[in-house]
Amino acid sequence: KQSLTIGLIPGDGIGVEVIPAAKEAILALGSDVPRPEFVDLVAGFECFTRHGTALPDETVRVLEEECDCAIFGAVSSPSRKVVGYSSPIVDLRKRLDLYANVRPVTSVATDPNQKPDVDLVVVRENTECLYVKQEELKYTENGKEARATRLITERASRRIGQMAFDIAKGRPRKHVTIIHKSNVLSVTDGLFRETVREIPTLAQFTGKYDDVEIAEQIVDSAVYRYLFREPQIYDVMVAPNLYGDILSDAAAALVGSLGLVPSVNAGDKFIMGEPVHGSAPDILGLNIANPLASIRSAALMLRFLGYVKGADRIDRAVDDVVREGVVLTPDLGGKGKTTEVVEAVLKKI
Ligand code: NAD
Ligand code: MN
Numbered sequence: 001k002q003s004l005t006i007g008l009i010p011g012d013g014i015g016v017e018v019i020p021a022a023k024e025a026i027l028a029l030g031s032d033v034p035r036p037e038f039v040d041l042v043a044g045f046e047c048f049t050r051h052g053t054a055l056p057d058e059t060v061r062v063l064e065e066e067c068d069c070a071i072f073g074a075v076s077s078p079s080r081k082v083v084g085y086s087s088p089i090v091d092l093r094k095r096l097d098l099y100a101n102v103r104p105v106t107s108v109a110t111d112p113n114q115k116p117d118v119d120l121v122v123v124r125e126n127t128e129c130l131y132v133k134q135e136e137l138k139y140t141e142n143g144k145e146a147r148a149t150r151l152i153t154e155r156a157s158r159r160i161g162q163m164a165f166d167i168a169k170g171r172p173r174k175h176v177t178i179i180h181k182s183n184v185l186s187v188t189d190g191l192f193r194e195t196v197r198e199i200p201t202l203a204q205f206t207g208k209y210d211d212v213e214i215a216e217q218i219v220d221s222a223v224y225r226y227l228f229r230e231p232q233i234y235d236v237m238v239a240p241n242l243y244g245d246i247l248s249d250a251a252a253a254l255v256g257s258l259g260l261v262p263s264v265n266a267g268d269k270f271i272m273g274e275p276v277h278g279s280a281p282d283i284l285g286l287n288i289a290n291p292l293a294s295i296r297s298a299a300l301m302l303r304f305l306g307y308v309k310g311a312d313r314i315d316r317a318v319d320d321v322v323r324e325g326v327v328l329t330p331d332l333g334g335k336g337k338t339t340e341v342v343e344a345v346l347k348k349i
Contacts, residue, residue, distance in 0.1 A: 007070035011044040013279025014289035015073020021291035022298035028349040032310040043088040055088035074279040098265035105251040120234040123164040124244025161196035164238035175235035178216040257331040259290025262297035273301035290329040317348035
């Protein structure tokens with residue numbers, strides 16, 4: 001491929017401050033990636049207040065027809081209900097069928113030759129569970145009553161399970177933990193659990209997953225017993241949408257900051273990088289948002305596209321900056337500005 005067309009969707013809040021860092025990091029790679037061409041696209045709450053839609057059809061069309069991949073910043077979704085507004089990231093994942101949200105959470109070892117304390121990947125189902133957003137409110141004689149539909153399908157559970165097994169296969173430990181709550185939700189989480197469990201059996205004639213070990217845990221005790229006390233036991237964690245969302249924010253606390261954790265939204269035809277954090281309105285405009293999650297998301301996207309050398313160069317530069325600790329943003333205990341951290345990473349690349 002001669003060139004790589006990358007859609008950039010900064011969104012709202014600090015998304016606007018950190019997405020340029022991802023772009024700069026890719027540009028700094030030179031010939032280790034096909035010549036990048038960036039396309040600026042809009043989505044988000046501000047877009048909604050201006051244009052009446054949080055996700056313009058034009059944005060989706062350009063992504064589908066013109067882009068090879070994309071990087072999304074963050075959106076501000078109000079906690080109160082706003083008529084006509086719907087989170088564009090949730091919609092985009094569905095419209096582009098980005099069925100997996102892959103979130104590696106890795107600490108940086110003080111000695112580059114040592115193994116990191118935390119080195120896990122949350123593989124989050126990205127299209128269903130409670131995020132189908134089918135909610136209803138009824139007025140009964142006892143007051144208001146709200147209901148939500150939680151959708152779990154065999155198809156989505158199988159493909160997210162396969163993604164988890166494929167990722168585990170490429171890692172040294174080759175270990176998958178299924179996260180669920182099927183002791184209570186035996187039908188929905190039961191289907192998720194059984195479907196993922198059955199993947200090695202379905203592949204037994206090829207032997208594809210024979211070397212991948214499988215374990216399972218109930219979501220609440222997974223957090224209490226292991227994630228916060230013995231995170232080393234995890235390699236790949238696969239979970240339905242909501243548990244995966246919560247687990248990855250929790251795991252981010254283990255490595256110091258949400259501002260470090262990248263993700264990709266992956267489908268069979270499209271890859272979109274996205275820092276795990278949100279729009280962080282509390283630090284907006286101060287030039288102190290940590291750009292490393294965004295930069296690592298660019299690397300992860302390149303890795304999924306097969307540009308491993310470029311991805312490695314970015315990841316190594318980020319690790320070096322974190323390890324040296326000279327220029328870090330306040331979320332990591334430093335006094336650095338966003339722009340200074342970006343400079344430091346670019347120099348290393
Ligand atoms: P958040 O992730 O925006 O922030 C949580 C905390 O982490 C805040 O204190 C914030 O300052 C800090 N933080 C996050 N990213 C940081 C970074 N790069 N550098 C330094 N500190 C960082 O979550 P929130 O406060 O619960 O939500 C704020 C808004 O973001 C809401 O409107 C929410 O809907 C939205 N949100 C969007 C996404 C997304 O776009 N995928 C994800 C989560 C939240
Ligand atoms: Mn989240």
